[in-house]
Amino acid sequence: MLTSPISSVLLPFWLDVSNHANAIRLHCRPVYLTCTAARSRSSSFTWSSGGGTFELTGAALNKALQYAPTNGMPELTKWLSALQKKMHAPSGNESLSHDILITPGSQDGLCKIFEMILNPGDSIVLEEPSYPGTLAGLRPFDLKYISVETDGGGMRVDSLERAMSKWSPADALNPASDIPKLIYLQPSSSNPTGVAIAPERRLPILQIAKKYDMLVIEDDPYYYLNFAKEFPRSFLSLDNDGRVLRLDSFSKVLSSGLRLGFVTGPKPLVDRVALHLQVSSMHCSSLSQTLAFQLLNQWGVDGFLAHARGVADFYRSQCEHMLAAANKHLKGLADWNVPTGGMFLWLKARGIADTFGLISEKALAKQVVLVPGNAFYADDAAPSPFLRASFSSVSPAQMDEPAPAFVARRDSAVTTRGGAGAKLNAFD
Numbered sequence: 001m002l003t004s005p006i007s008s009v010l011l012p013f014w015l016d017v018s019n020h021a022n023a024i025r026l027h028c029r030p031v032y033l034t035c036t037a038a039r040s041r042s043s044s045f046t047w048s049s050g051g052g053t054f055e056l057t058g059a060a061l062n063k064a065l066q067y068a069p070t071n072g073m074p075e076l077t078k079w080l081s082a083l084q085k086k087m088h089a090p091s092g093n094e095s096l097s098h099d100i101l102i103t104p105g106s107q108d109g110l111c112k113i114f115e116m117i118l119n120p121g122d123s124i125v126l127e128e129p130s131y132p133g134t135l136a137g138l139r140p141f142d143l144k145y146i147s148v149e150t151d152g153g154g155m156r157v158d159s160l161e162r163a164m165s166k167w168s169p170a171d172a173l174n175p176a177s178d179i180p181k182l183i184y185l186q187p188s189s190s191n192p193t194g195v196a197i198a199p200e201r202r203l204p205i206l207q208i209a210k211k212y213d214m215l216v217i218e219d220d221p222y223y224y225l226n227f228a229k230e231f232p233r234s235f236l237s238l239d240n241d242g243r244v245l246r247l248d249s250f251s252k253v254l255s256s257g258l259r260l261g262f263v264t265g266p267k268p269l270v271d272r273v274a275l276h277l278q279v280s281s282m283h284c285s286s287l288s289q290t291l292a293f294q295l296l297n298q299w300g301v302d303g304f305l306a307h308a309r310g311v312a313d314f315y316r317s318q319c320e321h322m323l324a325a326a327n328k329h330l331k332g333l334a335d336w337n338v339p340t341g342g343m344f345l346w347l348k349a350r351g352i353a354d355t356f357g358l359i360s361e362k363a364l365a366k367q368v369v370l371v372p373g374n375a376f377y378a379d380d381a382a383p384s385p386f387l388r389a390s391f392s393s394v395s396p397a398q399m400d401e402p403a404p405a406f407v408a409r410r411d412s413a414v415t416t417r418g419g420a421g422a423k424l425n426a427f428d
């Protein structure tokens with residue numbers, strides 16, 4: 001009997017795929033009941049849980065197993081449009097119509113947007129540190145990176161202004177200019193820093209983008225994992241001249257394996273991105289879209305938001321445990337942000353110039369999975385004293401369980417607390 005406490009909290013539905021019957025049953029839990037799974041001797045799985053059950057048969061099953069329109073299954077794009085209207089209603093400019101493109105994860109959406117906009121050698125503005133998946137997607141373009149500093153309030157407006165002062169707005173009309181075409185940013189609880197762009201910085205950043213006629217790529221998979229109850233206004237909702245392409249993801253609030261993300265933005269831009277999807281994977285999985293729609297349609301927008309709130313509360317609890325463990329075991333050895341949401345803790349090791357060796361050898365030998373800081377910078381060859389920890393699926397007990405050598409090292413550092421001399425060779 002498999003009972004997974006973590007997945008039973010996060011995964012809102014289970015599949016019953018019985019090979020002998022031409023049907024797929026989707027068991028949906030209202031929110032957060034514990035699920036157990038019994039693996040029967042036959043090749044099919046039966047998940048028992050509370051909540052409703054959907055059965056896909058006949059025309060619905062045929063549709064779920066058939067090609068679909070590139071932008072997505074109409075019933076799902078309609079549902080998502082209602083969600084976006086509720087969460088990101090454009091400010092005042094009702095003429096600005098937003099369109100939706102469902103993508104196989106927001107990772108694919110990012111890559112299709114980069115394909116659509118960028119040429120080799122272009123410039124791009126992005127905050128540092130940044131998400132490695134974006135850096136990997138940008139790497140083939142051999143770009144000039146215009147890095148903008150971040151602090152506890154996210155992307156710094158003064159740093160962005162300084163970075164752009166090299167150009168004049170007129171350069172945006174000169175095809176030969178290397179003025180950046182877009183700004184890539186993560187507004188909520190960024191990966192890896194866990195920091196959100198302060199609400200009062202968002203309009204000034206958008207105004208700078210407008211001044212130099214740049215698009216804003218708002219990559220926001222952690223939007224619903226915001227620990228505070230209210231949602232700050234998104235760049236999409238502040239956009240009144242059609243320059244924001246927003247990426248949302250179901251990976252953090254429904255299931256990463258469904259591979260469901262969606263791009264929201266001005267129809268002319270979304271139409272161009274859709275062409276790139278059309279010639280690659282054609283469209284996002286019809287079965288994934290159908291499963292998600294069956295669930296979302298039962299919940300409605302308010303039910304989805306209640307579910308997402310529960311997921312955010314789960315991660316906030318995980319974060320509190322992680323911070324308690326860091327305060328207990330890492331005081332004097334490292335410094336860290338207090339995340340506003342998401343699932344990552346961004347730490348700066350004291351007395352270590354580069355965490356790569358510590359993490360890729362010693363931590364791994366102790367079965368501790370962390371990501372070295374250099375992975376989050378465009379110049380990933382440069383040493384970095386930072387490291388990213390994730391509190392998504394580790395239990396509070398595991399967070400609080402220091403490696404034995406770490407304790408010995410920490411205790412010896414305490415007796416020789418010379419500050420600089422204390423090393424975080426936790427895995428010696």
Ligand SMILES: Cc1ncc(COP(=O)(O)O)c(CNc2cc3ccccc3n(O)c2=O)c1O
Pocket residue numbers: 104105106107108131133186191219220221248249250251256260261
């Ligand atoms: C800022 C930002 N934008 C887009 C995405 C992509 O999300 P999706 O395609 O909608 O699922 C992500 C997902 N981030 C990660 C994923 C991941 C998957 C396996 C192993 C490790 C992973 N690590 O480390 C990650 O950070 C993200 O953080």
